Amino acid sequence: MYRIFYESYKNYISKFDKVNETGDFRYIISEPIRLITDIGLYEEQKKECSLLYQKLSDTLFYLSINESEYPKSKAFLWTLESRGIVGKHFGITKDEELKEVAKLINLFLNLAYWDDSAA
Numbered sequence: 366m367y368r369i370f371y372e373s374y375k376n377y378i379s380k381f382d383k384v385n386e387t388g389d390f391r392y393i394i395s396e397p398i399r400l401i402t403d404i405g406l407y408e409e410q411k412k413e414c415s416l417l418y419q420k421l422s423d424t425l426f427y428l429s430i431n432e433s434e435y436p437k438s439k440a441f442l443w444t445l446e447s448r449g450i451v452g453k454h455f456g457i458t459k460d461e462e463l464k465e466v467a468k469l470i471n472l473f474l475n476l477a478y479w480d481d482s483a484a
């Protein structure tokens with residue numbers, strides 16, 4: 366499941382024009398979940414308790430309390446937990462953003478950005 370997320374995230378990010386990526390809402394909301402793809406970066410951001418870390422933690426916490434709405438999230442959260450990535454409620458992320466990021470993660474887990482040729 367982690368590989369599906371990782372590869373899907375990379376495919377998703379590759380769709381953005383490098384010049385315009387910083388202003389695109391879809392790019393901005395995906396930034397915190399980038400930490401999931403790089404455990405070293407995650408640990409660094411966690412140590413600093415950075416904004417990215419806090420937003421990711423809020424998102425993972427949101428997924429954990431809304432597992433019925435995002436059925437694949439339970440197994441995904443277990444996978445992340447085995448890597449030391451666990452959600453925590455900081456309460457800094459807006460509800461709209463939480464919902465959008467949760468939908469995006471769900472799309473990744475449902476193979477919406479999966480590339481068969483990479484397998």
